[in-house]
Amino acid sequence: MDNHGTNSDRPASDSGRAGQPPFLGLFRPRRGINPTFEGEEGHSKANIVLVTDGASIPNPQERRLVNAWSIALVGAVGSLIALCLLWPDPYLRILLYLPDGVVITFEITILSICFAVPLGLLTGLGRISRNRIINLLASTYVEVIRGIPLLVQLFYIYYALSRFFQVSGIASAVTAISICYGAYMGEVFRAGIMAIPKGQSEAARSLGFNRFQTMFLVILPQAWRTILPPVGNECIAMLKDTSLVSILAVPDIMQRARSFVGTTYLYFETYTVVALIYLIITLILSKCVSHMEGRLNYYDGK
């Protein structure tokens, strides 16, 4: 494989021509920052080049990414404001109808994150455990939960299990979402921990750390940097998936909107506002995640 595709925008002398070793072609494009690779290459040497290059000098390609984000945000906020100013009758009325739904959506998301992240960590550790029973338990949990749609899990916990015990709508929503995302995050944690070179744990063990200390003092602090971006993404996905809980009569954004539509029959207007609100929230959150990611990669620049 030669790298004509990736290097076609570079000067001919610089580009990986046919016959050149492929790794040269792989390294070169990264000098100009390519943020989509950032997560994957957290520990490769090329990352150092990338950050020293990119952090001080504004890079055109990076600016393009910022544009995609800011175009979306400005577009969403702008059109929401424009709609409310131009046609206050339905749009402002809809917007003022939804805020208590936003509170519920955030409440469910934050509570679910609080349970799902520890659950994911436990599952991830269980999946790499040498204890066969714990390993089997964690793996089975992941297999079972990943195979069942979240909507079915919500119905199952709220309606099916109500025969045995009764929990409120929000509690079942948080339980179902935490259990579901715990399984997905388990895989993220496992991958993050496995990505730390074996030498790290060998070095820690040879310095007299026990297995527990090795994991929590040496491996996890390093793995956290690779884990955080995908966990952040999972949290944003979680926020979007909370829209499913409206079927449990939980008054989140989606349910508030549906109940508004139920009286006014303004389908287009209401769901436009709802889509814009979700978009604005997730755009802000994804910026937060990328900011955090940048902070955590700080040491890569040294």
Next chain:
Amino acid sequence: MFRSLCGGFVLALAIVALGGIAQAAEKYTVASDCTWPPMELLDDQKQPTGYSVDYIKEAAKAAGIDVDVQNVAWDGIFGGVATGKYDIVASSTTITPERQKQFAFTVPYYEVEQAVILPAGQSIQSLADLKDKKVGGQIGTTGIFVMRKADTGADLREYDDVGLAIQDLVGGRIDAVICDDPVAMYYVNKKPDTAGKLNLSYKTGDKEYYGFTVRKGRDDLVEKLNKGIKAVKDSGKEAELISKWMGDGK
């Protein structure tokens, strides 16, 4: 030989297609949310049935049109008729001034009022007694509107369908359910797994009238259906349907 076969095939296709078009001209699609027994429900073969479904079929027969009833989720049933996905909504839709602003209705075909269901052994005297209670209902139905208008300070829970609300009432997660009285009667008296566990405690006394809903501007269709409804009423078919679906409850 082959050619004549082909020709015959094409001719047959054309006849079928033409026949289809000729038939489709008089055929209307009807949407019903089959989660509202005994007005609309699914039978054992998963086909829509119930009072409204039978009624629209009889009315259509009397008016000389053909209808095809489909099961459509309540949430969005009005959106579909507005965009022309189907022609008629026969789903226990109460004629309200708000709805009349956006849709056209036929003359009334049934009369109901709102009923509050409580667990067996409990009762209320008025809607105001529901203060601080958890009250369930189906999203976008007149039961919810009545509760909102009464502004009793109850905690309103809006479910996707009334069956889920009833299940939560039986399970004890909510304190009351509000819905149309025939539906309430069905759950309180007839449905095997809920009968005996519930008490129809209170009726608002404000009459509501069901009408078939069509898109604004389809006066031709409204006229046909009105003629059909009148025929069903005059022929005594309506009384037959009432005794079939409501039994001795009415």
